Amino acid sequence: MKKDEGAPETRLIHTRKARLDRVTVNPPVERASTVVFRDEAGLYGPKPTYGRMGLTVHRELEAAMGELEGAAHTRLAGNGLQACALAIATCVVSGDHLLFTDAAYGPTARFCEKRLKAMGVTAERFDPRSTADLESRLRPETKAIFLESPGSLTFEIADLPAIAALAKPHGIRVIMDNTWGVGLHYQPLALGADISVQALTKYVVGHADAFAGAVMTNDSGLQVKLAACSEDWGITLAPDDAYLALRGLRSLKTRLKAHEAAGLEIAHWLAARPEVQSVLHPALPVCADHALWKRDFTGSNGLFSIILKPVPEGALERFFEALTLFGLGFSWGGFESLVIPCDQQLTRMNGHWSDMARGPLLRFHIGLEAVNDLKSDLDAGFRALSAD
Ligand SMILES: Cc1ncc(COP(=O)(O)O)c(C=O)c1O
Structure with a gap:
């Protein structure tokens, strides 16, 4: 060849x-x-x-x-x-x-x-x-x-x-x-x-x-x-x-495949959670722009966002504190899973993004850990989020 x-x-x-x-x-x-x-x-x-x-x-x-x-x-x-x-x-x-x-x-x-x-x-x-x-x-x-x-x-x-x-x-x-x-x-x-x-x-x-x-x-x-x-x-x-x-x-293709598969599994799992209002992941058919993504892209990866339903004060802090595998970090693409709250850095046209009543916007990067371990970690976070 x-x-x-x-x-x-x-x-x-x-x-x-x-x-x-x-x-x-x-x-x-x-x-x-x-x-x-x-x-x-x-x-x-x-x-x-x-x-x-x-x-x-x-x-x-x-x-x-x-x-x-x-x-x-x-x-x-x-x-x-x-x-x-x-x-x-x-x-x-x-x-x-x-x-x-x-x-x-x-x-x-x-x-x-x-x-x-x-x-x-x-x-x-x-x-x-x-x-x-x-x-x-x-x-x-x-x-x-x-x-x-x-x-x-x-x-x-x-x-x-x-x-x-x-x-x-x-x-x-x-x-x-x-x-x-x-x-x-x-x-x-x-x-x-x-x-x-x-x-x-x-x-x-x-x-x-x-x-x-x-x-x-x-x-x-x-x-x-x-x-x-x-x-x-x-x-x-x-x-x-x-x-x-x-x-x-x-080794990009092999890693990307693993990030993609885990990312999709966690995104679908999050979409079914009662605490989640919507998932922003173009490879999910329910997401806006899915048709464009499907036409022009051949795959995805481990990076996507979710919008939570509105939460009481202090709940998000409890969610982050309960996580032990997901790090709070500003990058993505590495082997470790990360999450960040995004609202503080959304500077958009006319000063706002999405004027509908909504809860916090979180961005996840799904790393190469076992997916079930990541789900358990998030589960603990959601339990803390809902605790009074
Ligand atoms: C989409 C995108 N473009 C560019 C950059 C900048 O890359 P670097 O951190 O290497 O300067 C980032 C960093 O997060 C990014 O997410």
């Missing part, structure tokens, strides 16, 4: 063969700022001449991310937020207008509203559930649309092909944060996006022990601009973290 044939998980494992002629399975981690050459020609040659440009392990990771996302070009970054900022800043200049989803990851939204504003770019939110709302906000100076699908915390799915069809005739660039879809379950570039971005910190690294980000495109003109922007800002990824991301990629 040729190296560019086979299933995605096979290609993810064998990308190194295109690059290395060595006996080690994994690439070396060159901890280097300085690269020395024997002659002057090398110093000014085409090869990486300084560690900031990345060395062997970075080239390996770029190749593997290209396989994952169906991308010809990959640019690495130090974390997911930096990758989002790089992608956006590459597509807009002073005087331009950017539309971004109201369901974007909070720090990405903050970058758009504060940092871009300081750079002379107007950033405006749109309703993640309405392509018509997005269309009504297009201006002659709109140069880019930033999407995240599903949306952070609230899991709205974007109609990417429809949005790309709106954007293309006007030369508007479409950027997708594909951290949830991970490339294995969602291929934004094939569905019309110009750029796909991932926080590799999540499922790719998979063990909650490193930061990394990546920006992928098939547009060589965009790649030149991405490279220039990245170099001018000095964006770099530490070699040890690049190594951890690459190692995580090799």
Whole structure:
């Protein structure tokens, strides 16, 4: 079989063969700022001449991310937020207008509203559930649309092909944060996006022990601009973290399958609980946007939210205190289960999200523990929630 044939998980494992002629399975981690050459020609040659440009392990990771996302070009970054900022800043200049989803990851939204504003770019939110709302906000100076699908915390799915069809005739660039879809379950570039971005910190690294980000495109003109922007800002990824991301990629599909199966089982179980008002998980048929998810995605993972029925004061604190397996933590994609209350960080258009009377919004990440143990843990939490 040729190296560019086979299933995605096979290609993810064998990308190194295109690059290395060595006996080690994994690439070396060159901890280097300085690269020395024997002659002057090398110093000014085409090869990486300084560690900031990345060395062997970075080239390996770029190749593997290209396989994952169906991308010809990959640019690495130090974390997911930096990758989002790089992608956006590459597509807009002073005087331009950017539309971004109201369901974007909070720090990405903050970058758009504060940092871009300081750079002379107007950033405006749109309703993640309405392509018509997005269309009504297009201006002659709109140069880019930033999407995240599903949306952070609230899991709205974007109609990417429809949005790309709106954007293309006007030369508007479409950027997708594909951290949830991970490339294995969602291929934004094939569905019309110009750029796909991932926080590799999540499922790719998979063990909650490193930061990394990546920006992928098939547009060589965009790649030149991405490279220039990245170099001018000095964006770099530490070699040890690049190594951890690459190692995580090799087992990504197997881990993701386990997260997906456990996530679905817990989501269905939560949906049947009397304390739960609704579950926000696009793979559940009862959820809004399920049809779009089914059309465009090939799978899910362990990250979803629930809305509880209204609870008395102090009940939520008791729920969290009773949990022993679920940690209260702001990340996801690792092997451990996590939960966070979300209402404190929901900063949405018009200052609110969902004006119907509702209880607290909680986001869960289902890790790799035994599902029955996780259910017992949640059961204890719900008992504490309902105790007087
Ligand atoms: C959807 C999404 N995009 C981007 C990021 C940023 O990633 P990082 O923490 O690596 O900067 C996060 C982090 O939680 C995220 O959830």
